[in-house]
Amino acid sequence: MNHSKPSILIADDDENVLSALTLALKCENYQINKATTPHQVITLLSRKQFSCLLLDLNYTQDTTSGSEGMQLIEAIRNIDSHVPIIAMTGYSSVDIAVEMMKLGANDFIEKPWRNAQLSNKIKQQIERVNIVRRNEKLSQTNALLTNKQQGVIAHSAEMRQVLTQIERIAVSDMNVLFTGENGTGKSMLAHYLHQHSTRNNNSFIAVNMGAITESLFESEMFGHVKGAFTDAKEDRIGRFELASQGTLFLDEIANINLNQQAKLLHILEERKFERVGSHITLEADVRVISATNANLEQLVIEKLFRQDLLYRLNTVEIRIPSLKERVDDIIPLATYFIEQFCQKYRMP
Missing domain, CATH: 3.40.50.300 (P-loop containing nucleotide triphosphate hydrolases)
Structure with missing residues (x-):
């Protein structure tokens, strides 16, 4: 089974922020990747599946509108509809937060952050997306498994030998x-x-x-x-x-x-x-x-x-x-199928 550490991608144009977040999250046993531009984020995301993205909203074009971050969130959602996105901003407002959520962010946190609060948000988002992916996988699995399991009839020595081998x-x-x-x-x-x-x-x-x-x-x-x-x-x-x-x-x-x-x-x-x-x-x-x-x-x-x-x-x-090689199973198999069809058609 795969027991690899959850991987976090942190995107911010401030090296001090990247260093502080890396230090805080490595203590939480995460694998950390870093990006300083939206282009780097998209490049890394096209090569690897991440457990969570931690994105700054503002890069080089301006300092307060969050427009670069919002464009980035939109681009990410075109690549991966599930990966959790937590947006970071030092200039957050209700309007920006609402707009981020509309575009596909899952949560946001203000700078300066509290490590405990950030850690909780990341854990919650990773757990949430794991449930979503498990449910998606389960629903597709159930759609494929349309036939009910049938009983294994093995009275003959030939079939008992096969079952023992299996x-x-x-x-x-x-x-x-x-x-x-x-x-x-x-x-x-x-x-x-x-x-x-x-x-x-x-x-x-x-x-x-x-x-x-x-x-x-x-x-x-x-x-x-x-x-x-x-x-x-x-x-x-x-x-x-x-x-x-x-x-x-x-x-x-x-x-x-x-x-x-x-x-x-x-x-x-x-x-x-x-x-x-x-x-x-x-x-x-x-x-x-x-x-x-x-x-x-x-x-x-x-x-x-x-x-x-x-x-x-x-x-x-x-x-x-074949059945001709396991003659002792013919009567038990016939009995089994008769019982199955009696139940199916509600007939004696």
């Missing part, structure tokens, strides 16, 4: 490839593996790779920022980000082309990615489970599937037996 592997963080015929339960067993893993308190995100067109592949998998392309009306979180610290299940993995395979390989090797239209690099902290009914080794020979990608995906390969 449970043993689940506690590690190795990538797993499920193979087997259509309908053998690969998706269900991927979820079963996630439930038995150390990541089970975080998201399980399933993606049908065969249903994603090449033109939407990067946007679906890595996300995009508002304005990245014609139809990008708002920021979108991709599947890798949704699955952060959890499990990403890539179903029908054989159905992506060589171009898509290259992009997927890159993220699996580097463990980093960027949303489409953004230069901010994000960590890919996910466990990848994939599944296919195809013979990937044969596809590698035919040069339709990358050998290096297969190597990344199948740290462990688990073959799921």
Whole structure:
């Protein structure tokens, strides 16, 4: 899991103010970045995701109107709609404060500030935006998880052996490839593996790779920022980000082309990615489970599937037996499905 310090960007044209704030906030265990101009703020913001911005309203053009700071807040909100902004001014008034809030500032503080008050405001804003981001992620996750979890039926020795293998592997963080015929339960067993893993308190995100067109592949998998392309009306979180610290299940993995395979390989090797239209690099902290009914080794020979990608995906390969190989499960499965449909249709 990521336990990095929250990062604060301080912007002020007065070096004494920057030094005093840096000293005060480093004691609070924050990572500090500094900027002396609005241009530097925008440059830094395009390269890194910050936990909070502490912005002076006045720079070089004038000393009291706050117009530069207000233009800066507007520009920041076009880049990042969530990052907390606390504005600083030595000449604050109700009118300026109201205007700042309209443009997207979350709070303001007057100079000279009290360290305890400033610290509280920063903590409140970081906590608030973390809740907003968690809720956004949760709502998108819930939209993807439309199928209810099904029970795992394993009366046969063959399936009990598979479950034992899954449970043993689940506690590690190795990538797993499920193979087997259509309908053998690969998706269900991927979820079963996630439930038995150390990541089970975080998201399980399933993606049908065969249903994603090449033109939407990067946007679906890595996300995009508002304005990245014609139809990008708002920021979108991709599947890798949704699955952060959890499990990403890539179903029908054989159905992506060589171009898509290259992009997927890159993220699996580097463990980093960027949303489409953004230069901010994000960590890919996910466990990848994939599944296919195809013979990937044969596809590698035919040069339709990358050998290096297969190597990344199948740290462990688990073959799921077909129903004809697990005859002892036929009656229990039939009974289970009858019970499910009786409940669904309210019939005996």
